[in-house]
Amino acid sequence: MISSHRLKRSGFLSNSGLFLLLFAFPANLMSQHLAAYHDNQGRFYIFDNGRSVQAEYLPVKSFSIGGSCLLYADNRNRLKMYYKGEIEELEVNSVDHFEALDYLSVYNIGGVVRIIENGNLTTVSTHAVQLQAEDSLITFYDASQKLLAVYYKGKIHMLEDVLAGRNVVLFTSGDNMVAWVSSATRDLKVFYKGKTLILEPFLSGGKFLAGKDILAWVNQSDMKFRVFYGGDVYLAEEFPPESWLPGDGLIAYVDNTGSFKVFENGRTTDISSFPPDFYEVSNRMVIYGEQGYFKVWYNNRSYTLETRIPDKWEADWNTVIYRDLNRNVKIFSGGETRVLTYDLAEEIHLYRDIVVVNKGMNNHNVYYRGRKY
Numbered sequence: 001m002i003s004s005h006r007l008k009r010s011g012f013l014s015n016s017g018l019f020l021l022l023f024a025f026p027a028n029l030m031s032q033h034l035a036a037y038h039d040n041q042g043r044f045y046i047f048d049n050g051r052s053v054q055a056e057y058l059p060v061k062s063f064s065i066g067g068s069c070l071l072y073a074d075n076r077n078r079l080k081m082y083y084k085g086e087i088e089e090l091e092v093n094s095v096d097h098f099e100a101l102d103y104l105s106v107y108n109i110g111g112v113v114r115i116i117e118n119g120n121l122t123t124v125s126t127h128a129v130q131l132q133a134e135d136s137l138i139t140f141y142d143a144s145q146k147l148l149a150v151y152y153k154g155k156i157h158m159l160e161d162v163l164a165g166r167n168v169v170l171f172t173s174g175d176n177m178v179a180w181v182s183s184a185t186r187d188l189k190v191f192y193k194g195k196t197l198i199l200e201p202f203l204s205g206g207k208f209l210a211g212k213d214i215l216a217w218v219n220q221s222d223m224k225f226r227v228f229y230g231g232d233v234y235l236a237e238e239f240p241p242e243s244w245l246p247g248d249g250l251i252a253y254v255d256n257t258g259s260f261k262v263f264e265n266g267r268t269t270d271i272s273s274f275p276p277d278f279y280e281v282s283n284r285m286v287i288y289g290e291q292g293y294f295k296v297w298y299n300n301r302s303y304t305l306e307t308r309i310p311d312k313w314e315a316d317w318n319t320v321i322y323r324d325l326n327r328n329v330k331i332f333s334g335g336e337t338r339v340l341t342y343d344l345a346e347e348i349h350l351y352r353d354i355v356v357v358n359k360g361m362n363n364h365n366v367y368y369r370g371r372k373y
Contacts (some may be wrong), residue, residue, distance in 0.1 A: 066146075073095070083119045090114075094329070107130075114128050127144035134173050137178065152191075187202060212247070214227065215227070225238075247282065254276070259272070260276050271302060276289055319353065320333075329341050
């Protein structure tokens with residue numbers, strides 16, 4: 001999961017040349033093997049576990065790469081899925097949105113929400129007006145049934161029977177949890193590990209954000225900054241922070257005095273005594289700028305990557321790639337920084353444990369598990 005205090009870059013690629021490399025990845029996630037690219041004639045190829053398959057003769061409109069499948073809108077905006085070497089057409093008409101995630105994939109068309117899990121398609125709602133998709137769960141509000149529900153581990157769990165007349169429900173979801181304010185009781189609730197817990201009465205105007213295994217909020221009743229983590233509630237700050245962002249088991253935030261901090265493993269650590277130039281959270285990393293320096297907080301320590309903020313960089317899982325002053329591509333992974341390639345890069349992209357570098361003119365190389373394809 002990536003949170004940002006600046007505009008997110010698109011997850012889709014146009015006719016870009018690609019350079020792909022498999023490197024170290026988190027131990028709790030299976031290595032990913034899918035990538036995609038257009039060649040210099042605009043043909044669309046899918047790279048799957050060391051084999052390139054020509055999927056389309058014409059450029060596709062957009063695509064999204066997940067942990068087990070790849071979704072794309074072809075030249076005529078038909079939605080298709082690549083899964084285990086096969087291409088299946090899912091919709092002949094243009095869909096409103098589609099997204100392939102680590103474990104689940106989802107798309108919606110005219111309020112109809114369909115989820116893909118292990119290659120199987122399931123319709124979970126026909127009148128969804130709100131939808132949030134995360135790696136392990138999909139949360140939606142069905143306007144016809146007035147229900148807030150979540151799809152999790154192959155089942156639909158009803159969270160809230162919403163009062164008639166309400167078309168907007170206040171909720172947020174992380175990779176494996178959902179938090180919402182009950183329209184009936186006005187309690188702040190959380191759905192976590194298949195169970196629903198009541199945290200506290202929640203006044204209108206408060207704010208809450210969820211990550212993986214963690215939730216942070218400020219309640220208007222006392223304006224304190226609290227964190228739900230590991231089944232317990234912690235008082236992180238007596239006063240509301242200026243901003244905060246969730247990740248995997250951590251919350252990065254700027255407190256009311258401007259100090260930059262991180263809450264992780266049940267305790268708070270100071271990163272710096274002044275606010276960062278910017279900050280983002282990706283899984284268990286905090287990427288930030290400090291007085292022009294490009295830095296990462298990872299594994300309870302700070303790393304300086306560059307003495308300037310790169311013009312091109314991306315973060316995913318526990319890896320950062322960026323283009324240095326000479327347009328070479330560097331990578332931070334596992335606490336180490338190294339040069340990935342000295343080839344001049346026009347564009348760089350990161351999809352889980354695959355780096356994508358456009359060297360220009362749709363010139364691409366593919367490296368997978370140490371081999372060149």
